[in-house]
Amino acid sequence: MAHQSSTQRLKGGRWLKALAWLSVLALLGAALLMGLAGPAYRWELIALGDAFNLLRYGAYTAAAAGALSLLLLVVGSITRRINAGVVAIVVLSGTAGLLYIPWQHWQRAQQAPMIHDITTDTQNPPTFDALRDAREAAPNAVDYPGEETARQQQDAYPEVEPLVISAPVSRVLSAAQAEVEAAGWQIEAITDNTIEATAITRWFGFKDDVVIRLTEQDNAVQVDMRSASRLGASDVGTNALRIETFLDRLGERLE
Template sequence: MVTRLTKARPRGGRWLGVLAGLAILLIAIATLMMAGAGPAYRGELISLGEAFNLLRNGVYAAGGAVTVSIITLLWSMVARRSTPALVASLVIVAAAALLYVPWQHWQRAQQVPAIHDITTDTQNPPAFEALADAREAAPNAVDYPGDTTAQQQHAAYPYIKPLILAEAPQTVLAAAQAEAEEAGWRIARISDNHIEATATTRWFGFEDDVVIRLTDVENGVQVDMRSASRLGASDVGTNAARIAAFLTSLEARLK
């Protein structure tokens, strides 16, 4: 009599492996969509609306990956299968890391006003001259938006103020130029008391224009600055952060 030996089927069957594979596929798709949206728009392969749709669909795919992973993890615990459980756990961690940036961006958007033009001098903002034509061609205006924006700025960013430096104007100008160049800004014009440049965001390549104005005062030189986005109603705090970082670095450079 011949006894046939059969290999025991793992608890949970092959479906646990299928679910784990599906979770991996969904998180891979989500990563490609979310990571590729910015570069695709920056490379002019898709429109801004299409890029945002990619981001949105990437979030949905990441959410789907989490859902499938939770089911896989719970089923694996019941079936006592360690490999699918490990895969599901790793996918959940990857999804959390992937969703952190858009979640943080959304959180910041809820906390700041929907403005995109920030300046240290809301009464007499530094004017765009060399970049006026480029801004005319963009959706956002060349001129400063006015009192409503100023009031919102003062409430949200009270620390955005002029910088007074006890240095010679040419020394401050040279330091400001060096800071702008180190930041990777594209300089459009430099005069005796005025610098205009364009800063480009890393991911989507959005262009924000910057003006730095130097004014002689009794105690030295007053540095005023303006940073304004060409596109979008809200900059999500980007321009205020740029001004604060620049003036802090400029002051440190001249100490």
């Protein structure tokens, strides 16, 4: 009789429910830590280092949630508690979702060179004029870094090239402005052949500056572009992707 009572407590005991709740709370805590890291930095509530620490602690907490849910899944299977198994699978799925983002970022960081200034014209890069003061106040330099950066860019992003299109320069400029506005970038200045704007990342609010330069050729216009981060030694490929995406969409808009 005592043995039967002990078995029943094992199968439906409070400790199994406590384990389930602990895994759920760990997952929620991880989501909160990781989710608040970017906005807290963007709203200037914490420093960047503290924001990265929140991400790190969130990843650790998510890993703990995953370990607890694995234990819950094993025990739930042994004791034939279906509800415990369902909770474990949900927490495991949530953990995988949370950890996928930093894992993907880490993978990109391993492959990307330590550069943050990308341009379609490394010999004569478009210059920041209206944004010069803002960039001079930022950690990264306003001027293009030079040959070493150009070499690393060519090795890592050979597909970053100018767009040459047969259309009047005024039409290309209008289309480029429309594409900048569609991207949600903050326009700083527009001249007869240039556009300067700032792209702000959604989560952390990092500011990357963009300059688009149009050069008239025989029956065509060459569109060169430069995208440079204000902060950080490596942009993890963000600026190259921004240029490629923008020029592809601009070409489609002008077709």
